[in-house]
Amino acid sequence: MSLKNAWLRPAHDEMFENGAVLLGQIEPLAEFSSDRNAPKRQRLDLDDEGRGTGKLLWKGTVADPTGMGAKNSTFDVVFVADVMPVPSAQPVLPGVTPVRLEGLQVKPKIVGNGEYKSIGWNVRATGFEGDTSGSKQPPADVPASRPARDGKAVA
Template identity: 35%
Template sequence: MAMQRRFAVAHEDVFPKGAFLKGEVEPVADFNGPKREDGSRPQQLDKDTGLPLWQVVVLDADEEAGKKDTAVTVKIAAKFQPVPPANKTPFPWTPIEFVGLTALPYVDDNGTRPRLAWSYKADDLCEPGKADVPTSARPDAGSAAA
């Protein structure tokens, strides 16, 4: 079998020490689409599913992650804005786990030297350890699968 462009990866393989939500779930702006009357951009749609794209920035807790890899953006294709789990920690960052995580390697040539970089997309996000629980049965339900 030939390697497909985007391939499935386990959350714990990408974030072995955990991922922490930094900020909010935001729509991905479509910079190729026409501006609206108010000057804003429409929301980008996923090329594979046609669903609206959302994005989150997560902090990778792995001490071995390089400085360019500490904050990672993950896109989520979902009809409705995904709802992150409640933050039950005393810290400002919410621990999360991605469901249906995929990766796409590419060459980032924006710096002084080209480097291998990764684009991540997920089906949903949830509380760590709850990825195997059906969305409708999770306490943080109401997210992407609605």
């Protein structure tokens, strides 16, 4: 059994006992290109052999307010979803939004250089609890939720 691609699946409360906050916004995760003039392409959830979901990858920074030190309190979370996940809660401060992650997956990795190495974490999620953006399921009734161009509701 190979543990190279083994992901642990903790519940949100196991990893963030006192909650978590999103710092800033969710952004598309771009593919690396050695040609800086090439258009940016959003990465897909596929490995080198073509295995994965094929869904788009998004990136956001999530902080644990009770974490000790900068290394243990913020995580770059990769979201695997067809559309950009949107937190359901309102920001408590500009750029600081309380969140609960769904579909949480973590995998340990070695971080640091030389003799100053430590264990870090790759963190993935499928979205936010209460998200209605359509990242986890299609929006309920799209025409009814958007007014027509002339300001009247669509029937």
